Amino acid sequence: MPSSHEAAFRSTAVSDVIIVGGGAIGMTTALALQARGLRCTLIERGTLGAESSWAGGGILAPLRPWHYPQRVWDLVARSRALYAELQDGLQRSSGVDIELLHCGATLLDSADFDLAREWHARVGLPCENTHCGNAEAIAMPWVQQVRNPRLIRALRGAMEASGIPVWEQTPVQALCRDGDRVTGVHIDQGALRAPHTVVAAGAWSGHFSESVSARVRPMRGQMLRLEPASDHPSAAGIWLLPEAYVIVRGDGTTLLGSTVEDAGYDKSVTPEARERLLRTAASYLPWIKAARVVDHWAGLRPGSANGEPIIGADPALRGLWWNTGHFRTGLAMAPASAEELAEAIRTTG
Numbered sequence: 001m002p003s004s005h006e007a008a009f010r011s012t013a014v015s016d017v018i019i020v021g022g023g024a025i026g027m028t029t030a031l032a033l034q035a036r037g038l039r040c041t042l043i044e045r046g047t048l049g050a051e052s053s054w055a056g057g058g059i060l061a062p063l064r065p066w067h068y069p070q071r072v073w074d075l076v077a078r079s080r081a082l083y084a085e086l087q088d089g090l091q092r093s094s095g096v097d098i099e100l101l102h103c104g105a106t107l108l109d110s111a112d113f114d115l116a117r118e119w120h121a122r123v124g125l126p127c128e129n130t131h132c133g134n135a136e137a138i139a140m141p142w143v144q145q146v147r148n149p150r151l152i153r154a155l156r157g158a159m160e161a162s163g164i165p166v167w168e169q170t171p172v173q174a175l176c177r178d179g180d181r182v183t184g185v186h187i188d189q190g191a192l193r194a195p196h197t198v199v200a201a202g203a204w205s206g207h208f209s210e211s212v213s214a215r216v217r218p219m220r221g222q223m224l225r226l227e228p229a230s231d232h233p234s235a236a237g238i239w240l241l242p243e244a245y246v247i248v249r250g251d252g253t254t255l256l257g258s259t260v261e262d263a264g265y266d267k268s269v270t271p272e273a274r275e276r277l278l279r280t281a282a283s284y285l286p287w288i289k290a291a292r293v294v295d296h297w298a299g300l301r302p303g304s305a306n307g308e309p310i311i312g313a314d315p316a317l318r319g320l321w322w323n324t325g326h327f328r329t330g331l332a333m334a335p336a337s338a339e340e341l342a343e344a345i346r347t348t349g
C-alpha cells in the first residue's frame, strides 16, 4: 500500500498549479483555477483560513472607499457582483450558508461626510443623510457583510467537493528554481513540481521574494466580540466611526474593530487597544457601554501601500504568480482577485 504521503505526492505530480497559502485568497484562487480546468494543489502551513481571513470583520467594502485608489474599488465592485453567485455555488457544493447580508452601513465620522457624498454621486451608488441617536450620519445602504468564518468553512467544503488536493500543516520552505523559472515548492517531505506556482501567503508572502517583502508586510488588527445588553440594535448592521467600526451579524453577534498596527509578526492583544476601541464606540453608540467583552483577538493583514494588491505574473521569474497584499479589504476583493489571476494563468497556457 502506498503511504498517504506517496499518494499525495502522486496527486500533486499531475498539478498544473501549486498554491502557497490557504486563506480566503488562496482558496478562492484554487476554485477559480479548477473551474477553468486547471488542476491545483494547495499547500497551507497551518489550518485553512485560520489567519487573517478568520480574524477579519467581513465588511464587503473598503471602510471609506473615497480614500482608496480606483484599482481597489474596481476589484471590490467586481467582487460585489460575484459574491451572490459565490454564495449560491458554495451553498450547493458545501452546504454552508456564508451569511451574505445586504445590511448597509451608517457613517458617523462627520469629517468624511462631504467626501462620502461626492464619491457616491461619482460612482452612482445611493447614500442619504440620516441620524443615529442625536448624531448626524450618512446611510450607505449598498454595503454588505459576510460571516468570514463561515466563508472559510464553505470554501474548504467546495475545495473538497472539487477534489482539490490540500496539504495542511505543511509549511512551504522555499520555491524550487531552475534558472529564471520557478518549478514548484520545497516542503519538508521533498519537492513538489508544477508549471505554475501562486503565492497567496498573506502577510508572509514577502518571505518568497525580496521585492514583495518591500511591498507587503504584516499589519496587526485587533478585534473584540461583545455580548450586548438588551438595548442593542436587533437587525444586522455596520457602523463606521473614526478609527473604529461595529458589525452586528444576523444573529446579533457583535464585533468591534479594529486597530491597524505595525507590530511585525506579533499577534498578541493589548489592554490599551481594547480600552480605546470600547471608548470610541461607546461615545457614538451608547448601547456599547453596557456590552460585555467576550473575546479579543488579533490577526495579521497583508499590508500594502494604499491597500492595492499584487495580482499577476512575477516580473522576473517565469512560472511564479502572486495574489497578495489585500490589506484591509481582502475579503471584499477575494472573488475578483481570484478570477483575474486564474484568467491570466489560463491564457498563458
Ligand SMILES: Cc1cc2nc3c(=O)[nH]c(=O)nc-3n(C[C@H](O)[C@H](O)[C@H](O)COP(=O)(O)OP(=O)(O)OC[C@H]3O[C@@H](n4cnc5c(N)ncnc54)[C@H](O)[C@@H]3O)c2cc1C
Residues within 6 Å of the ligand: 020, 021, 022, 023, 024, 025, 026, 043, 044, 045, 046, 047, 048, 049, 050, 051, 052, 053, 054, 055, 056, 057, 058, 059, 060, 061, 170, 171, 172, 173, 200, 201, 202, 203, 204, 205, 220, 221, 222, 223, 257, 258, 259, 298, 299, 300, 301, 302, 323, 324, 325, 326, 327, 328, 329, 330, 331, 332, 333
Ligand atoms: C482585524 C481584521 C479585520 C479585518 N476586516 C476586514 C473586513 O471587514 N473586510 C475585508 O474585506 N477584509 C478585512 N480584513 C482583511 C482580510 O482579512 C485580509 O485582507 C484577507 O484575509 C487576506 O487573505 P489572505 O488569504 O491573503 O491571507 P491569510 O488569511 O492570512 O492567509 C494566508 C495563509 O498563508 C499561509 N502561509 C503563510 N506562509 C506560508 C508558507 N510558508 N507555507 C504555506 N502556507 C503559508 C498562512 O498560514 C495563511 O493561512 C481584516 C483583517 C483583520 C486582521
